[in-house]
Amino acid sequence: MSTPVDVPVDVPVDVPEQAVPRTSRSRSLGRLAMNQATVPRWSTAEAIEGCTRAGYAAIGLWRDRLEPGGAKRAGELARAAGLAVSSLCRGGWFCAPDAAGRRERAADNRRAVDEAAELDAAMLVLVCGPATTRDLEAGRREVSDAVAELAEYARPAGVPLAVEPMHPMYCGDRSVVVTLPQALRIARSVVEGGVGVVLDSYHLWWDPDLTASMAGAASSVLGVQLADWLAPPPHPLEGRGMLGDGTIELRRFVELADATGYAGPLEVEIFNREVWRADPTETLAVVARRYAEHVA
């Protein structure tokens, strides 16, 4: 889906890492970050360049969009640009029908940890499912065990693992973890640490106990992602809304997240065919305006 556009590919990468600010503040949009999935017409190099130019604080990257040179090269580009990497999407997909399948998944997740380390990503986002049978409880135990096992590998690598509670409509085909309290139980069951949660407005906004759920997340929040909810949803997977186009009180969501002690990037991740068709530079400008209006 990458569209060639006129961006420099020879960004200098010899800037010493310690000299690079954690977030780019030169044309600051505050804490606003962009998830690469919102602008899939750009290559990873283009997205890093585009977000930097637009003054974004950070970028969330996707494993399947990494180019030749992979995570190492993308990490160099981001550091050279002074752009933080707020997330790597995504590990997880732990469940498999047999031990060989589970080993294969575990090996791939260790590679994801290695990539997150090369990117200096603030978290590796985990998609926790789906179950391989109708026994949801068994699927949930399998996920919990796999997260704990992966954390043993991720801790020494310095890569925080983020359990993502996904919207319950993904319970059948993506994630058996569908509420924030459930994600927190899994994260905190790893008593040695290194596991937290990521809060996505699109996945969590419906929770009638959101205020209490968020209060319970104190000190466990590794990241925040934002998309609006369109009513009715135009598509089960690719129907997320541009900030302000939907039903979510985004400012309140961020306030609840901040009240947990979180003060990091706010990463906009919109799966939406219409947004995907737009010029990425224009999308970044629209997101910045909507962020100012509905969040900041």
Added chain:
Amino acid sequence: MSTPVDVPVDVPVDVPEQAVPRTSRSRSLGRLAMNQATVPRWSTAEAIEGCTRAGYAAIGLWRDRLEPGGAKRAGELARAAGLAVSSLCRGGWFCAPDAAGRRERAADNRRAVDEAAELDAAMLVLVCGPATTRDLEAGRREVSDAVAELAEYARPAGVPLAVEPMHPMYCGDRSVVVTLPQALRIARSVVEGGVGVVLDSYHLWWDPDLTASMAGAASSVLGVQLADWLAPPPHPLEGRGMLGDGTIELRRFVELADATGYAGPLEVEIFNREVWRADPTETLAVVARRYAEHVA
């Protein structure tokens, strides 16, 4: 969508009500009931006749499918056939942007209560939303107040009101009530009684605390509806699955419902275009087979 088929329209209606069994057991399928929305090609009269002929225990009816003569005539037909009416769908849609709109909604809900009384329906199902603004909490208070107000009218009419917790993916455009504990809080806040909940597998199966949520529903369950969850969902609204085609442990769901003390009809309600295109008689046969295999 009604398709004329060869069914008697002059079913005798002069059977004394007290002589009519609560459920038809002549060709018993046990507790299996059919929601009219599963077989929309049939008129209400045809659906009552078809379900009776197939040995179903009860039928769930829809207000917008009632024919000339309305609820009174449909109630007579059902009683004459010895077919219980397990539900009337649906009241609710309480929220409105102003007082005039809320009064209009309240008046329509009182008419729904009248119709449920004429049908001798076991419950009036309430769709509790959507909110008219982004303030979900305000929408939820509006719903709770409206349910309490409607209960004052429904109690003397002998019509139980069923708060339906709907799947969180309907939070934006249908129901701000999206979990069972939340539905129970609303139902039980009406301390004078007359309000309970209806449990639909499609809406509730994802709940990681389902066992505890169901245990908390004891003595408040007015009805049970069944549909399977297709993964991934083919459509946000019309993508429910035939029993056994999806990811839900239906037998376990019914066991949990029964453990609350519920022993009434199990009503199959499948919104699915493919099912809707099928011959309704064949659909009833398929549902009966799947029920025997996955539920009974």
